Amino acid sequence: MQLLAKAPTGPIETRWTRRKFEMKLVNPANRRKYTVLVVGSGLAGGAAAASLGELGYNVRCLYLQDSARRAHSIAAQGGINAAKNYPNDNDSVYRLFYDTVKGGDFRARESNVHRLAELSVNIIDQCVAQGVPFAREYGGLLANRSFGGAQVARTFYARGQTGQQLLLGAYQALQRKVHQGTVVALPRTEMLDLIVVDGVARGIVTRDLVTGRIQAELGDAVVLATGGYGNTFYLSTNAKNSNATAIWRAHRRGALFANPCFTQIHPTCIPQSGRHQSKLTLMSESLRNDGRVWVPRDPQDVDKAPVRIPEDQRDYYLERLYPSFGNLVPRDIASRRAKEVCDLGRGVGPKVGDTRRGVYLDFSHAVERLGRKAIAERYGNLFDMYERITGDDPYQVPMRIYPAIHYTMGGLWVDYDLMSTLPGLFVGGEANFSDHGANRLGASALMQGLADGYFILPYTVAHYLAQGGQGAVTPDHPEVRSAVEQATQRIETLLGIGGKRSADSFHRELGQLMWDLCGMARTAASLEQALAKIPSLRAEFWENLRVVGSGDALNQQLERAGRVADFLELGELICRDALHREESCGGHFREEHQTEEGEAKRNDGQFSYVAAWQFTDVGQAPLLHKEPLEFEYVKPTQRSYK
Numbered sequence: 001m002q003l004l005a006k007a008p009t010g011p012i013e014t015r016w017t018r019r020k021f022e023m024k025l026v027n028p029a030n031r032r033k034y035t036v037l038v039v040g041s042g043l044a045g046g047a048a049a050a051s052l053g054e055l056g057y058n059v060r061c062l063y064l065q066d067s068a069r070r071a072h073s074i075a076a077q078g079g080i081n082a083a084k085n086y087p088n089d090n091d092s093v094y095r096l097f098y099d100t101v102k103g104g105d106f107r108a109r110e111s112n113v114h115r116l117a118e119l120s121v122n123i124i125d126q127c128v129a130q131g132v133p134f135a136r137e138y139g140g141l142l143a144n145r146s147f148g149g150a151q152v153a154r155t156f157y158a159r160g161q162t163g164q165q166l167l168l169g170a171y172q173a174l175q176r177k178v179h180q181g182t183v184v185a186l187p188r189t190e191m192l193d194l195i196v197v198d199g200v201a202r203g204i205v206t207r208d209l210v211t212g213r214i215q216a217e218l219g220d221a222v223v224l225a226t227g228g229y230g231n232t233f234y235l236s237t238n239a240k241n242s243n244a245t246a247i248w249r250a251h252r253r254g255a256l257f258a259n260p261c262f263t264q265i266h267p268t269c270i271p272q273s274g275r276h277q278s279k280l281t282l283m284s285e286s287l288r289n290d291g292r293v294w295v296p297r298d299p300q301d302v303d304k305a306p307v308r309i310p311e312d313q314r315d316y317y318l319e320r321l322y323p324s325f326g327n328l329v330p331r332d333i334a335s336r337r338a339k340e341v342c343d344l345g346r347g348v349g350p351k352v353g354d355t356r357r358g359v360y361l362d363f364s365h366a367v368e369r370l371g372r373k374a375i376a377e378r379y380g381n382l383f384d385m386y387e388r389i390t391g392d393d394p395y396q397v398p399m400r401i402y403p404a405i406h407y408t409m410g411g412l413w414v415d416y417d418l419m420s421t422l423p424g425l426f427v428g429g430e431a432n433f434s435d436h437g438a439n440r441l442g443a444s445a446l447m448q449g450l451a452d453g454y455f456i457l458p459y460t461v462a463h464y465l466a467q468g469g470q471g472a473v474t475p476d477h478p479e480v481r482s483a484v485e486q487a488t489q490r491i492e493t494l495l496g497i498g499g500k501r502s503a504d505s506f507h508r509e510l511g512q513l514m515w516d517l518c519g520m521a522r523t524a525a526s527l528e529q530a531l532a533k534i535p536s537l538r539a540e541f542w543e544n545l546r547v548v549g550s551g552d553a554l555n556q557q558l559e560r561a562g563r564v565a566d567f568l569e570l571g572e573l574i575c576r577d578a579l580h581r582e583e584s585c586g587g588h589f590r591e592e593h594q595t596e597e598g599e600a601k602r603n604d605g606q607f608s609y610v611a612a613w614q615f616t617d618v619g620q621a622p623l624l625h626k627e628p629l630e631f632e633y634v635k636p637t638q639r640s641y642k
Helices: 012-022 028-033 043-055 093-103 110-129 162-180 245-252 285-289 317-321 331-346 364-370 372-390 445-466 478-496 503-518 524-544 556-580
Strands: 035-039 058-062 183-186 189-197 200-208 214-218 221-224 263-269 292-296 359-362 399-408 425-427 609-614 623-628
Touching: 012 110, 035 043, 035 200, 043 058, 043 162, 043 183, 043 221, 043 445, 093 110, 110 445, 162 183, 162 445, 189 214, 189 245, 189 478, 200 221, 200 478, 214 478, 221 245, 221 445, 245 425, 245 556, 263 285, 263 331, 285 372, 292 317, 292 331, 317 331, 331 359, 331 399, 364 372, 425 445, 478 556, 503 524, 503 556, 524 556, 556 609
Parallel strands: 035 058, 035 221, 058 183, 221 425
Antiparallel strands: 189 200, 200 214, 263 399, 292 359, 359 399, 609 623
8 A cells, every 4th residue: 555645845834835725625505515524522623623614514523521621632731832932032833843853753744744833823823812811921922831842932821721721712612613503512422433435434333322322423524533542551641531442443444553652651740659540640741841850869868758858969860961951851751761760769759569650840949939829820720639639739849750651643644634544534633643753742732633623624624525426325325234233243242241350450451561561661572572462361351351231321331341442452553563663763762772871763764654554353463554754854863952
């Protein structure tokens, strides 16, 4: 299969403008003839559904939650990047483009990244017009703060609630269209499969999570905006409901899955507190603006209260190793260095196994310099959340943090128009692979979700629909009936196994295996070990799973079982992709491939490509397809933040 990115050529500054002009249009009077299915109501899905509804298409927006405003986008607390240069510190669209390509360790498509940087300035205007309450300076301009991987302040924020406030903006736009009748909202609905007719995506199979009813939803195009797959690792910063079923079922139907091993470890998470913990809590990266990361210099001091350790006995290791960026180095680097000092016996907090998994994030200097009121204005809700969870007051004692699985840069492969390898199937936000390469810089997830939803998909979906020629598909079409029957049979199989183990127990075992063998550091030996263990765990799942209750009512055990079944297949692909990529880059750190200073060592000669995998069958080796990456504007070099 030849991967055609369809990225325009010519000056990179004009590519998106030229592409838009070349696109075919749908007459406003004809738009009501087309139905677009949007799966997901977060920033990418909610913005896309609202925008397509505003244009006059018939939109059906389906989502798991009881309300669209509960999508996981609310958890992105710290901010959203945009190259407006309000602080006048020499930012630009090109600098944001450069920082993003470099931050992703030169494993992203240049054309997509530059478009994202261009659109960033429009996103802020759109959100301000919707009433998003961004923080402001005394003179009235929107305030900016710094984030990892940049030497300018370009991150717009609303205290520590940025994702929530942006989602409320998209939500009100979506609900306006629901009220006007161009969008139909279908809450508490899960996608179980993709319907493909003659090689084209024409709908999805859904299950009503309350009644258990399984049915087909048909349309002229499908947009998946269902987030990432970090919960494959069980313990992650993602909401428990976040899952990979939609994109994985699309993958099984023919959509290629790109760069699955590019999973991000976030350095600023509250450490695990117990064996039976079900998820981890993220503390926003914005805290690294004023918080200083350190550990004791002497391993004998790890049990001491931090206030009893004098300044000259504290190792502010990020400031020492990376003087230019300090505590604001990118996430992959900050995470690896935290693991390193903990592995050396200088971690703090209770022991987990043989090591203490925690480093200090200290605000004492910031409180002394700026005052408690100023820190509370910037981060108050985050400090309150930390105190409720841990019982410690971060105004008085340092926070304890440790890296955790967070964002996933991999996802379904898409071309420049955000269409997958299946015609008619578009993918937005974290569900696609397109913009972040091997590592996402902080405050760029919200940027990508809104860029895709507000400013890209409305144009590219329209271009696809304008070409027409697909014709109507009815519920009694053989492919539609077959997809519904297969989804129904899968549910019945899960309910009928009658084993002894819960889905959660399998998920926890898979997650521990993934973290240990394919987590912050990977080796050929550990990955081969994982690839030997996952199939046997998956086989036991299908022989020893127990799901109580029935399929014709609300049954969360059944929901989880279906998702864990997909994680067991996806986990194997993640490990296979990590094993094949004989290099270190961004969030993918192979211990065999590192510099003398312990930094990631890329192999541009052999691996400067997108690895896109084609599903063959469960337990069978997938087929690898490669999209070569060409760098005309940002020359790949050894990343340095010193």
